Amino acid sequence: xxxxxxxxxxxxxxxxxxxxEGCTAYAITVGGTPDHASCSTFIDTSATGGLPxxxxxxxxxxxxxxRFNSHLMCDAHDVRVGPGAELADCxxxxxx
Numbered sequence: 001x002x003x004x005x006x007x008x009x010x011x012x013x014x015x016x017x018x019x020x021e022g023c024t025a026y027a028i029t030v031g032g033t034p035d036h037a038s039c040s041t042f043i044d045t046s047a048t049g050g051l052p053x054x055x056x057x058x059x060x061x062x063x064x065x066x067r068f069n070s071h072l073m074c075d076a077h078d079v080r081v082g083p084g085a086e087l088a089d090c091x092x093x094x095x096x
Contacts, residue, residue: 006092007078008079009078011082012081013042015087016044017044018042020054024051024052024054025041025049026056026057027056028040028056028059028081030066036086037090037093039081044087060072061074065096068093076092
């Protein structure tokens with residue numbers, strides 16, 4: 001089991017209400033399908049969400065087949081979120 005919390009290093013999804021020159025969600029959840037991982041925290045509404053500063057981390061990872069998944073926690077040093085198969089994918093995702 002990991003004792004490390006992966007930080008969201010970079011998010012290039014400008015339409016996400018948590019992205020204000022960086023991810024301002026307290027934590028993100030990585031979800032998706034077996035062939036790719038997406039940021040399940042992504043939301044595109046007219047609201048502005050998040051904290052007043054950038055400090056997001058990965059709270060949970062549902063991609064059990066990812067090589068960085070340890071007991072549903074991400075043990076990568078950090079993660080990047082951006083366009084991929086979906087608008088907001090975990091670009092750090094690597095299948096085992």
